[in-house]
Amino acid sequence: MAQCMQEHHDPEGNPAMSGTVSPSSRPSPRTVLISGASIAGPALAHWLHRYGFAVTVVERAPELRTGGYKVDIRGAAVEVAERMGILADIQRASTDMRTGAYVNDDGKRIATLPAAIFGARVGRDDEIMRGDLARILYERTRADVEYVFGDSITSLTERADEHGHGSDGTGGVEVTFERGAPRRFDLVVGADGVHSNVRRLAFGPEEQFVRHLGAYISAFSLPNELGLDREELYHAVPGRLSCVYSSAGDPEAKGLLTFRSPRLAYDHRQPDRQLALLDAAFKGVGVRPSEGWTQIPRLLEAARAADDFYFDGLQLVEMDRWSRGRVVLLGDAAHCPSPASGQGTGMALVGAYVLAGELAVAGRGPEEAFDRYEKEMRGYVAVNHALAEKFAKDMTADTRRQIRFRHLMMRILPYMPWKNLVAKKIAEEVQRGANAITLKDHPVLVAAGRHAPTAGHAPATGHAPAAGSPTYAA
Numbered sequence: 001m002a003q004c005m006q007e008h009h010d011p012e013g014n015p016a017m018s019g020t021v022s023p024s025s026r027p028s029p030r031t032v033l034i035s036g037a038s039i040a041g042p043a044l045a046h047w048l049h050r051y052g053f054a055v056t057v058v059e060r061a062p063e064l065r066t067g068g069y070k071v072d073i074r075g076a077a078v079e080v081a082e083r084m085g086i087l088a089d090i091q092r093a094s095t096d097m098r099t100g101a102y103v104n105d106d107g108k109r110i111a112t113l114p115a116a117i118f119g120a121r122v123g124r125d126d127e128i129m130r131g132d133l134a135r136i137l138y139e140r141t142r143a144d145v146e147y148v149f150g151d152s153i154t155s156l157t158e159r160a161d162e163h164g165h166g167s168d169g170t171g172g173v174e175v176t177f178e179r180g181a182p183r184r185f186d187l188v189v190g191a192d193g194v195h196s197n198v199r200r201l202a203f204g205p206e207e208q209f210v211r212h213l214g215a216y217i218s219a220f221s222l223p224n225e226l227g228l229d230r231e232e233l234y235h236a237v238p239g240r241l242s243c244v245y246s247s248a249g250d251p252e253a254k255g256l257l258t259f260r261s262p263r264l265a266y267d268h269r270q271p272d273r274q275l276a277l278l279d280a281a282f283k284g285v286g287v288r289p290s291e292g293w294t295q296i297p298r299l300l301e302a303a304r305a306a307d308d309f310y311f312d313g314l315q316l317v318e319m320d321r322w323s324r325g326r327v328v329l330l331g332d333a334a335h336c337p338s339p340a341s342g343q344g345t346g347m348a349l350v351g352a353y354v355l356a357g358e359l360a361v362a363g364r365g366p367e368e369a370f371d372r373y374e375k376e377m378r379g380y381v382a383v384n385h386a387l388a389e390k391f392a393k394d395m396t397a398d399t400r401r402q403i404r405f406r407h408l409m410m411r412i413l414p415y416m417p418w419k420n421l422v423a424k425k426i427a428e429e430v431q432r433g434a435n436a437i438t439l440k441d442h443p444v445l446v447a448a449g450r451h452a453p454t455a456g457h458a459p460a461t462g463h464a465p466a467a468g469s470p471t472y473a474a
């Protein structure tokens, strides 16, 4: 029988073993199914595996999704990345942006600022492409975690076993899938984003929990025809903001189109309708000089041609509870702060650390761990939701006058004696959100010779995947 050891973290985040505890305290690894292989899901998988859980991640996409905008890793998230041992990977993959500038209709730079001021980053804060971070997390976990691509959960049923149900550690969740055979897990985690499938199944329709902040955003790759080198260019017209940038090591550029709008009716899984909405929002912009940035028609065309087109509303997920029985939500599924906050990815990393840590130190019943996870995270989430609401209003300007004023401010800022104070003030607000949590150190019990499933392994609980079922990547 496996020896159990007490684990603490050294500053690198590597487990340092000390002392033994009774082997009988962990009879078999607890099994966890995570829905969603983006940021929150693989980050949680990383920690749970280290804590001795047997982890399966199911992802609806047929392969790892690598699209998306650049995302910030700040404050507490930097600390979590360090404890995970991925901070150096993040730094290597950093966007390494140099400058951000506003341009006029002809693309002439009218105001340029250093990227760190633009992004309100301080100290070890960094910026990385969302897809690069997803890949780092996946590569870190794929050998130890069972990944199932191209499938999705269709039902969750909590079952008691002959010993009872709940906090005594017995019982589990029976899960059915679109493609794979049914299986049973001790816990199920919804890390499947703002439109979470697990949330819908366990808590009800998304409309109850998702609040629209009045704007939409899309991101996509395009050829770097402007020859940008780690630079981002912004152009504003009333109610709309466009951006093109190129980051370190990426031969392509990324386009970003944002527009203000009340809630629109569309299926978040149907890009054709989303592209039509984007076209309508930017109709006429830039088709002639003096009617907006002449790059806009090219950007709309590129959005249509891109294979990584992303489109979503700026929205907050607001819930009274993040868990129900043995099912718990994580990352955007639980508390999406919208892209306006610049904190969604960091919060997903931090939430994964907190949830896994609480599960590791709790008994077999999850209720206490879920409660503590929620208590630790609530304040952090509230501060960032408030920031998101504020920033969402400022993302686009309503009038040409406001736009001219912003340009003027940016133009004079570098020459002002108080420029550092202004930059500090902006950064302070963002930093308050990024650091609004104190991370615990979690001493945990880990089975020596930790569970490490290999490709095609038989699941610890439940049934083997059906023939012809989705790809199992290990």
Ligand SMILES: Cc1cc2nc3c(=O)[nH]c(=O)nc-3n(C[C@H](O)[C@H](O)[C@H](O)COP(=O)(O)OP(=O)(O)OC[C@H]3O[C@@H](n4cnc5c(N)ncnc54)[C@H](O)[C@@H]3O)c2cc1C
Binding pocket: 035, 036, 037, 038, 039, 040, 041, 058, 059, 060, 061, 065, 066, 067, 068, 069, 070, 071, 130, 151, 152, 153, 191, 192, 193, 194, 195, 196, 197, 219, 310, 330, 331, 332, 333, 338, 339, 340, 344, 345, 346, 348
């Ligand atoms: C392709 C993509 C591009 C993005 N681009 C941006 C961007 O440009 N700017 C920005 O601010 N944020 C973007 N985001 C959101 C950003 O990644 C999140 O806000 C943040 O990182 C929190 O991550 P998360 O893991 O909680 O959720 P998400 O990153 O949203 O990940 C959810 C994952 O769950 C998967 N999933 C969804 N439904 C199911 C299902 N039924 N079964 C199994 N898996 C499912 C999704 O495919 C995805 O991989 C993007 C997300 C994705 C997936």
